[in-house]
Amino acid sequence: MLELQNVSYTVEDEGRPVEILKDVSFKVDDQKFVVITGPNGGGKSTIARLISGVAAPTGGRIIFDGKDVTGLSITDRAKLGIGYALQQPVRFKGIDVKDLLRIAAGHDLTTDEACGYLSRVGLCARDYINREVNASLSGGELKRIEIATLLARKPKLSVFDEPEAGIDLWSFQNLIRVFEIMRSEIEDGSILIISHQERILDIADEIIVVADGQIERQGPKDEIFPHLVGTTSAISGCTRLVERS
Amino acid sequence: MDDIQKRILSEVADLHGVPEGAYNIRVDGGSAGRRSTENIEIIPKPEGSGLDIRIKPGTRRESVHIPVILSKTGMKEVVYNDFYIGEDSDVVIVAGCGIHNCGNQDSQHDGIHRFFVGRGAKMRYVEKHYGEGDGSGKRILNPVTELHLEADSTAELEMVQIRGVDSTERVTTAELAEGARLVVQERLMTHGSQSAVSVYKVDMNGENSTSDVVSRSVARDDSYQKFDALINGNAPCRGHSECDAIIMDRARVLAVPQLDANNIDAALIHEAAIGKIAGDQLIKLMTLGLTEAEAEEQIINGFLK
Numbered sequence: 312m313l314e315l316q317n318v319s320y321t322v323e324d325e326g327r328p329v330e331i332l333k334d335v336s337f338k339v340d341d342q343k344f345v346v347i348t349g350p351n352g353g354g355k356s357t358i359a360r361l362i363s364g365v366a367a368p369t370g371g372r373i374i375f376d377g378k379d380v381t382g383l384s385i386t387d388r389a390k391l392g393i394g395y396a397l398q399q400p401v402r403f404k405g406i407d408v409k410d411l412l413r414i415a416a417g418h419d420l421t422t423d424e425a426c427g428y429l430s431r432v433g434l435c436a437r438d439y440i441n442r443e444v445n446a447s448l449s450g451g452e453l454k455r456i457e458i459a460t461l462l463a464r465k466p467k468l469s470v471f472d473e474p475e476a477g478i479d480l481w482s483f484q485n486l487i488r489v490f491e492i493m494r495s496e497i498e499d500g501s502i503l504i505i506s507h508q509e510r511i512l513d514i515a516d517e518i519i520v521v522a523d524g525q526i527e528r529q530g531p532k533d534e535i536f537p538h539l540v541g542t543t544s545a546i547s548g549c550t551r552l553v554e555r556s
Numbered sequence: 557m558d559d560i561q562k563r564i565l566s567e568v569a570d571l572h573g574v575p576e577g578a579y580n581i582r583v584d585g586g587s588a589g590r591r592s593t594e595n596i597e598i599i600p601k602p603e604g605s606g607l608d609i610r611i612k613p614g615t616r617r618e619s620v621h622i623p624v625i626l627s628k629t630g631m632k633e634v635v636y637n638d639f640y641i642g643e644d645s646d647v648v649i650v651a652g653c654g655i656h657n658c659g660n661q662d663s664q665h666d667g668i669h670r671f672f673v674g675r676g677a678k679m680r681y682v683e684k685h686y687g688e689g690d691g692s693g694k695r696i697l698n699p700v701t702e703l704h705l706e707a708d709s710t711a712e713l714e715m716v717q718i719r720g721v722d723s724t725e726r727v728t729t730a731e732l733a734e735g736a737r738l739v740v741q742e743r744l745m746t747h748g749s750q751s752a753v754s755v756y757k758v759d760m761n762g763e764n765s766t767s768d769v770v771s772r773s774v775a776r777d778d779s780y781q782k783f784d785a786l787i788n789g790n791a792p793c794r795g796h797s798e799c800d801a802i803i804m805d806r807a808r809v810l811a812v813p814q815l816d817a818n819n820i821d822a823a824l825i826h827e828a829a830i831g832k833i834a835g836d837q838l839i840k841l842m843t844l845g846l847t848e849a850e851a852e853e854q855i856i857n858g859f860l861k
């Protein structure tokens with residue numbers, strides 16, 4: 312399904328090169344549920360941006376369904392079947408929730424269909440369907456709508472960047488069901504989720520731990536999960552920095 | 557009316573024939589149909605220079621349509637329409653002007669509309685501008701809207717100009733008595749080398765009057781827009797104006813907001829934002845499979861909705 316081969320990403324910061332990702336390689340096989348985790352600032356979102364084409368790697372290759380997509384645009388990758396739910400969803404003046412779901416689905420939706428996607432992410436559909444995706448929505452509401460757009464899009468590969476962020480613990484219990492169902496319904500698709508949540512890590516086939524722009528560890532859940540409790544991945548980037556200095 | 561005129565009529569007034577209620581359809585300087593009703597009287601001024609529209613007090617849920625169509629090149633006209641809206645009435649007025657200019661001479665319609673909105677009355681005014689035709693002659697519209705709002709009356713204005721008008725200078729003035737309420741929503745898109753100037757002058761003279769003037773616009777290509785709004789708070793009142801513009805290509809947008817508070821209890825707010833389409837909005841829609849141009853179109857359509 313997806314393979315990153317020796318991917319690196321370097322940016323210029325005040326004239327000096329800053330290495331954000333170094334030699335990252337991993338695979339997401341068909342029908343797999345893979346979770347990327349690791350401390351803040353480790354490079355997880357950057358990986359998602361490179362996969363979706365929002366940013367271009369400075370080294371290495373990205374292969375999707377056997378095809379080198381490294382040079383392809385965001386649009387072309389989306390058309391090939393890469394879906395991406397952002398860590399920080401975007402707001403639009405004038406575009407309402409139903410418009411966004413329709414754009415995501417790529418065809419007109421009945422109100423029932425649109426409501427179905429919203430209900431799955433725990434939003435009372437009737438209250439939201441005609442709301443504008445603008446500043447009047449709370450962070451948590453926006454996050455759920457972002458997840459609903461991927462449900463409507465049904466991509467081959469769904470990349471979710473911290474879907475739990477901004478969603479209260481109580482609602483999270485319901486949201487976890489969304490991912491459990493997705494997990495059980497994987498047929499010819501794969502799911503890549505960036506998350507810190509134990510319950511999401513727990514339903515993973517594989518876990519990749521990213522820290523300091525590198526893959527620290529990767530493997531089957533049962534192998535990686537025990538290492539995570541109480542390790543550097545579980546504590547914040549700041550603590551790590553303090554420890555290092 | 558011929559097919560071109562009919563199509564323009566549907567663009568500016570959403571009409572596919574004769575409307576319900578009172579109407580006057582003006583085509584190339586003459587009247588192509590007029591009807592008064594029991595409560596709404598349309599009286600032509602001498603020599604086709606405009607109309608007096610008198611709405612009886614207490615008239616409820618009735619509408620007046622007064623579309624204007626120019627389909628001859630080189631046509632230039634100034635039209636004066638006066639609206640007298642009786643106390644406690646509740647009416648919708650649909651104006652609008654469409655120009656079809658295939659020739660090489662400029663076509664121009666300057667509509668001067670005066671509204672006298674009676675005590676406690678409520679008026680919704682919808683005005684759409686539209687231009688088409690591939691001649692080199694320009695399509696010019698310079699509307700003047702003058703509003704006199706008596707105590708506790710409401711005027712809601714919706715002004716839309718999305719396509720085909722080369723040059724507009726729109727001047728809207730309003731004076732508000734106590735408890736009067738003014739709401740303006742302007743939607744504007746310019747392209748090519750078009751120019752659109754909107755000038756507002758709102759005098760809030762009465763206690764507890766409120767005004768809300770909101771303009772959303774998109775300026776493309778080499779076009780020019782100016783939003784010039786002056787809100788005078790001469791009494792305890794609340795005033796808000798907002799200019800929200802998307803700028804594209806080599807366009808220019810100038811916002812000149814002015815607030816003039818003359819009373820310690822006048823609360824006036826202005827918001828202005830001009831900027832290109834946010835990159836993250838484009839990116840988001842592209843991750844949903846749209847091309848950059850399609851994403852732009854969706855963002856603009858939503859913004860101007």
Ligand SMILES: Nc1ncnc2c1ncn2[C@@H]1O[C@H](COP(=O)(O)OP(=O)(O)OP(=O)(O)O)[C@@H](O)[C@H]1O
Pocket residue numbers: 322324329331349350351352353354355356357358398
């Ligand atoms: N364009 C850029 N210019 C400079 N620094 C960047 C750029 N993009 C990312 N970074 C830096 O790269 C590091 C990795 O960022 P990234 O957003 O991928 O982290 P993350 O693992 O997703 O963190 P979090 O858990 O907080 O979401 C951060 O230190 C970030 O500041």
Ligand SMILES: [Mg+2]
Pocket residue numbers: 355356357398472
């Ligand atoms: Mg991140």
